[in-house]
Amino acid sequence: MTDSDAKDQTTPAGSPPPAAPAAKAPAQVAAKGTKASSNGNPLKTRRRMVWSLFWGWIGIWCLATVRFFFPRTLFEPRTRFSVGYPTDFGIGVDTRFQQDFRIWVVRNAERLFVIYARCTHLGCTPDWKEGENKFKCPCHGSGYDSEGVNFEGPAPRPMDRAKVELDATGRIIVDTSVLYEKPKEGRDEFDDSGAFLTV
Secondary structure, eight states: OOHHHHHHHHSOTTSOOOOOOOOOOHHHHHHHHHHHHHHHHHHHHHHHHHHHHHHHHHHHHHHHHHHHTSOOOOOOOOSEEEEEOGGGOOSEEEOTTHHHHSEEEEEOSSEEEEEEOOOTTTOOOOEEETTTTEEEOTTTOOEEOTTSOEEESSOOSOOOEEEEEEOTTSOEEEEEEEEEOOOSSSOOGGGSGGGOEEO
16 A cells, blocks of 8 residues: 555545644744733733722822811010029129020119010121120121110110119029110110019
C-alpha cells in the first residue's frame, strides 16, 4: 500500500487535506487578556477618582466649617497689671517689664512713675542706654533723658506716662489704658495725681 493509497482512504476524493490546528500565539493570548482587563479597570479607576474627589471636597468644606468657629484673634497684653511693691525698685530705670508690657518703671528721689515705651515721633520702642543714661529710639534717633523727656532728634514731646496707683495690699498697679502727656504747649499732665507715686 502506497502513501497515495493511504491518503485516498482517509480523505474524500477532491477535498483538500485537513490543516493541522494552529496553536494560538502567546502574543495574541496576552493581547486578549490585556484588552479584557483594560476594559474593566478604567471604569473602576474613574469611579474611584470621582469618589475621591467627592470626599475630598466634602472634607475641605468640613475643615473650613470647623475653622470658622475659631477666628483669628490678636491677644494683646493686659492694660492693667501689678509690677510689685515700691520697695522693689531702686533709684533709676527698671527695664524688667519692657518686653511683656512695654513700660519702664522709673524712680527718683521723690517720685515713682511709669514711662510708656513708645517714641512720640512715629511710635517705635526706644532702648535704654545705661552707659549714656538716656533712651534712644532706633528708628530715627530721638533721644530722651532718664525721665522720658526728649532732648534730641525729631521727637516732638516727652514720652507718655501710664497711670499708677497702690492697691489695698500696697502693690503698684499700672494701667496703660490711661496715659498722661506733656505737650509742648498746653497743660502738663505729669503732675496729675495718677501719673506718679510719692515715695
